[in-house]
Amino acid sequence: MATRTQAPSPQKADELAQAAFALFCSRGIDGVNLDQIAAAAGVTKGSLYWHYSSKKDVILAAADLYYTRWREEMAAATGPAVTMVDKLEAAIAYSVRSCLLNDANRIFSTEVIALSVYDSDLRASWANFQDEVDRFFLGLTHQAVGNGELLCEDVDRAVDLMIAAMEGIKQIALFRPQICAPQSEQRTCRRLMSLLGTPA
Template sequence: MSVVTTRSRREDYSESTRSALVASAVELFTDRGYAGTSLDEIARRARVTKGALYHHFSGKQAVFEAAFDAVETGVKGRLEKIMSGPEKPWERAQKGLREFISSCLDPAYQRIAIHEAPVVMGWQRWRDAEDRYSFGLIRSALQDLIDAGEVVRVPVEITSRLLFGALSSAATEIASSPEPEKVGAEVEQVIISLLEQVRR
């Protein structure tokens, strides 16, 4: 029994150490970017040794990818909660779009997921990751709209891909604009107007 308890405590400590490192990395990468952040700073802010950092991560890029995953997972979780909500599919789709735009206004999402990730991870790996986080949600939302008779029967796969591309471009426009809230409002208006064209 004591062996199990000891192992469990060790695992808990290890997980809390990793979580502290990831939280530290998210803060520093958001404030200073990838190039302006050192592993020493990440470890120091997390209040752990650099050796503890290397126990969890092979290097700076691995830490960045964990920070990217944390940011994207947070956004995905909020969107999944909306998309499984009690409202009708059309209302859920609008709420999901607004939540996505709100995420694009978040400094951590802007800096890590939109600006830094394509450079640090490489464009193709970044696109593949974005696909895993976002595409399934878009496809599911569109299928729900079709099944509920809210929109006409469009080809789900290609339409989802086009929406995915539009929203990815919108995220970049919002994050790069000196007036991100204004651009976000325009994005919401345009996407909803486009969806209205295929609404029953």
């Protein structure tokens, strides 16, 4: 164990989470141990334990990193759009690129969801993130409908279906990877957008 002579460094904790995320994406969460994470981050195992008390804590930190990146990159993707429909289309396009076409993100999130079946802490972590994603898309879609840019009879149901469709595509990609091939991007975006309504 590391000698506790100074407070844990938030920067080092982030570096460990980033190293863990990269390893989890390439080798699978079960295929990575704490020694490998420490080595990838260039620290001792004792230093890793200084910041995280268990592998589960590292997984949760990697998940938090995933959530933070989603917030930052989604804001950048939707920020330049002018109308609410434009923002919605940009949000779906970013989601398809990040959640479906990006192998690392798709693999990591699929594994976290699978582990969440048996782990209440991981389940609560992912559920909070999913609630944030739901609120984000509900907000954009309600505004688009309210502005008269989009026709949709039941926004809540439409958003539920769109997100469920995206998650379904992610799962099917395990067996049919071509569904998440780059050439499918525009068609997938159009189909997901169509679930939210019809342009006014």
